[in-house]
Amino acid sequence: MTDTRTLALIDELLALPAETTWVEFKENNSDAEMIGKRISALSNSARLVDKHFAYMLWGIRDADHQAIGTYFEPSSQKQNNQPLEMWLSQHLQPAIAFNFSEVDYRGSRLVLLEVPAANNSPVEFDRQAYIRIGSATPRLSDHPERLKALWTKLQPYTWESALAAQFLSSDDVLSRLDYTVYFELTGQPLPDNRAGIFDKLRADHLIQEDVGGRWNVTNLGAILFAKRLADFSPSLARKAVRFVAYDGLSRADTVTHRQDGQKGYATGFTGLIDHIDGLMPRNEFIGKAFREERPLYPAIAIRELVANALIHQDMTITGAGPLVEMFSDRIEITNPGQPLVQPERFLDFPPRSRNEALAALMRRMRLCEEQGTGIDKVIVAVELHQLPPPDFRKEGDAVRVVLYAPRRFADMTPQERVRACYQHAALKYLSGEKLTNSTLRERLGIEPQNAAQASSVIRQAIEAKLIRVADPSAPRSGYVPFWA
Template identity: 60%
Template sequence: MNPARLFAIVEDLRNQSAETNWFEFKENNGDPERLGQSISALANGARIADRETAYMIWGVRDGSHEITATNFQPHTVKFNGQELMMWLGQMLDPCPNLQFREFQHPDGRLVVLEIPAATTSPVTFKRVAYIRLGSATTKLSDQKSIEAALWAKLRPFAWEQGVALSFLTGDEVLNLLDYSAYFDLTKQRLPDNRSGIFERLVADRLIRTEAGERWDILNLGAMLFGKSLSLFPGLDRKAVRVIQYTSGDRTNTQRRHDSPRGFASGFISLIEFIDSLIPRNEEIGKALRTEHSLYPSIAIRELVANALIHQDLTVTGAGPMVEVFPDRIEITNPGKPLVEPSRFVDLPPRSRNEALASLMRRMGICEEQGSGVDKALTAVELFQLPPPDFRMDGESVRVTLYAPRSFSSMTPAERVRACYQHAALRYLAGHRMTNASLRDRFGLSSTNAAAVSRIIRDALQAGDIKVADPNAPKSGYVPSWA
């Protein structure tokens, strides 16, 4: 680790009036049992205090905070025949990623232990969770109000507030983040001084203060406004990948592009690039030729935005992908869905990434009232395209938009899916699906009423729709969940 950062951390903590529930000073005491209890207590205390890291520092006297130096050697200590780190890894659950740092302070040798704050559950030592009260370490279960406060902090904890890059100067932050795009997209006036810029970035939890007047860029800030995700270790593989193929399979790639910018600052250019790959229909009018995309632009926009917002950002080595084929577009994002794909159209949106989703809605990148799926499906119906397919594909969610095809070219499964989606859209709009409305959706005349009746019958048998009023068979149809 950067010695300057360690020095800044030590000095910041020494300048505190007293120890808190997220840092502790020691001189030479390296008793493993007490160490395990303290790690549990500090990890839990850091989460309560909204700190991402807790610290134990050997070589500093408690009370006076005087540097005394230490002879504690964490990497050579053994307990019950095991190395200290291995033993702690077995006793702590979930075990934080502990980092012992040996540091030569100008006044003597120090050892700094960095302890990540608890994330998904309280950190326990030998199956017991601990917390610090003043200078004492006690069982968490004996402090009911503190235990409740900790669980309240753990529930909303998200990957978004993890650190993408740490201990940066102000200049480095401004060079790494497209802060002007942040102010443009959130419709705020760009402050005329640096402190105003940093104040707003901190308020939206894109960055946070660090020791020694330095800054951390949080994952949320990097993912939304990073000028290049490749500059943030671990985030480069989360860049949106766009691939165009020359045929209906993946054997021949025509173009491949990784969008390097953050999801928000690069969203418009991403959509424009995808649009440039989509084939066009040409119409010849009386005087001019006009071109129209095969797909409604709002459908592509909303479905790509959904993929960015609802992906599982904790999945390593995978990011959203848009694949453009001559006859379809596939949009894939990592992570299993939080709701059944068939219910994307009606259930309130649930996101693993609430801060990211909220900010993208504020910026108008995605639909404010919901997931935007209903708008995408409505646009697809207006274009009379085959129905989109929403499905789980292994550990990912894949949405397929199909190019125009005639009704006769649609498969029976596609016709039933279109019937269900149409019934859902009609229901959400306060109407019921009828034979006539479904004919309009397919662009069919009244002479095809019998064919549409067969589709409705198949959808009823599949359990996708039901009669709106069982006592009135001609009352129309609604989705099965209505």
Template identity: 60%
Template sequence: MNHSPSNNVVVSAMISQERDIALIDELRGADAETACVEFKQNNADPDRIGVLCSALSNSARIEDKAVAYVLWGIDDSSHNVIGTTFSPDAQKVGNQDFQFWLAQLLKPDIALSFRTLQHPDGKVVMLEIPAATSAPVEFKGTAYCRIGSATPKLSDHPQRFQKLINNLRPYRWEKENAKTYQDADEVLKLLDYPKYFSLTGQNLPDHKAGILERLEADHLIVRDVGGRWNITNLGAILFATDLGKFDSSLARKAVRFIAYGGHNKSATVTHRHDGVKGYASGFEGLVGYINGLLPVNEHIGAALRESRPLFPEIAIRELIANALIHQDMTIQGAGPQIELFQDRIEITNPGDPLVQPDRMIDLPPRSRNEMLASLMRRMRFCEEQGSGLDKVVMSIEVYQLPPLKIQAEGGSTQVILYGPRSFAEMNRSERVRACYQHAVLKWLSGEKMKNSTLCERFGIDKKNAAQASQVISAALEEGKIKVADPDHPRAGYFPFWG
């Protein structure tokens, strides 16, 4: 059955209303008001509401809750729905609209949401208050907290203030909801749960409750009200059967692959693949698809000729995994992109790098998406320790390819892996970059880079060792390497920071 856009809006509104009523009933079911819930009938005093917003927002963060609520139309003692005359849209403070007045006096800004609902037992107004995120929320310059039904100044309770500060964390995209109020069957349709159990090495339970329990334990889903579930961004981005069934902002995070028949983007597009599955569900298929398209290069080994891919498979795998893990998920309308040209492959992800490009090989990785990174490492998509770039660079040296290029460009991070080119075909900057990366690998192994090891890296014959010496001199001149022992300049070299 097809639904018109207007019908879809109506259906969505009905689901939202149904969820809100279920939420009200769940909040009413508590034995008493909690630190994150306040019941009222008609009290519409603006200053009292402002103090409550500050107190409940701060207390929600102290209790590690995402939101807090004020409900009008609920009896304070019995929690029965008794209806209310309070109308936030009609409320004024002087000549100002009440909600605008309130927003001006709450700092930092919080996205308050007033909703008027027709509960089966009467009219209820619900105010949803997000938990504090960056700093304690103040009303008229004062921060409050919640103790029982009281709302004292936060400064008068240093232990609560300290807990609030400890709980204030940077925004966690992974924990936000991608879909809300889904029943169990819908969750299991939207998520590739068999792949989750396979990749994490767990036996697949033979009942829904066991499946949902494990998905919840890894923060892929969280409990909603009325026995329903929310799918987190983490769950969707990793295990969606179809990212198109989620919000467009999430769907645009799908991996895009484009192959060109030439050396630049003006060449004919020979292959294009727009990802549909979540990263974990589709990773092996994507890597296999790309490797299947790579040209094969004939390599003369020690005893015989052998055919091998143009690029090392481990390099493709690690670089794609890094792009998925380290992207900035908060950038709208952008996702990882892989572009294959005749002489190189470019892998781009949204967000400036958190580590200087020159130090990515040796420094521990810093990720904006720690939950995503942790789970992908657990599923062995990438290195358990480190960024995996040391193995990438090592494989590049084995293939004697031009050096890896990592650059920050226009709010994104781009890694370029080049196809085979001889030492003579590399320019000065490429030779210096290769020299630096070789020095880093040696340093990580507890060794020094020497003229002889650099000759081996470039495939330079020993009789032409002067060519390697020229590269070392250029790298020293550019400050990319340094002499390991000033008293014995030819004893070896370290990277500039070593």
């Protein structure tokens, strides 16, 4: 039995005034090379007009676009002694998940071919890319203006704009997305009618119109505002944030707390940060009149580093999501994906994100700092608390940040002292100042009478080529990072 969405889709395709660059009708023409060229052309054309899919529909009379049925049977057709679909797959580059389906449409047997829009590069058939212009299917290379326009469309295509769920009723959309959180965090009044709600969600690319009055939820909408990520695809559910706490220094120690995220990032962010804060060890601080307990780690550092892990992860890596681990002496925050900037340059390079829409909306909702200031604030907070310097590092196909519990200068490793010196120099330079022996002593908690210890750290940082003298003609002018 043909599903409701497919019937609604065909209704809308047949209601088009004519064939478009992303829709083509046939009666019985089943030539394999023709189909291969059309898949290439339709896929490339769909991306040009911002469609997620293009379609070929067999069983349609060309003169008046009436459904008359077809004899074409893709499941039984062969080409060069191979099943048609396998043969087409071998001749298309890059591989795309096209799909044939037989449809009983009001008593007529039709065949629908659904072709995904090109994602990363133009789709080629036998090493040649095609495009639709009117009813013609010329080579894309013969139309350089369209080739240029296609590459322009392909460059910003991101995971965020793909679909997490299709053909949902308006009730289903509102039951799966926590739209009240969206309005609260974006500072917009909640509309008093459903049309107003959907207009706002659509404007921020959280949902899209589907066929038959139904709706699609984008990956952006699901990953941020899902009430339960499991209501969407398993791959999306695995992007939930995991939190694990251990009672010792290693992963071999007993797990004391584990929380596997269920909600979207925006919906669950405050709860996650509060959960971490509630489990965080405390230090006793004696003020002028009272004793009080303060968290072991600065709250802004935890908040910003978790937000960065969400924003900068590689969403295309399946089966892995952000991970926060708490040990007795440190917190480690890991996100999947190679860094787009070398870790030692996180502090000064303009931020680059794979997920620009996600990052922009999270900043708009004030779930993280303004663009380019987050890591600065982490280092500032760490220095104010005189913690060991955070360690930003690449591990396999992931980025890991380690935030350490308080430790005296005497207990820091030589590598940590040098890293603290470099980060301090970078922070000073970005604020228009320079690192000196005095500022480094204050940063590391070194007493004035032990200035030689700070001098030793500076010398080691220079030898590691992480800092340099600001003005070689004036050795007492202070120090700047190597990239300054």
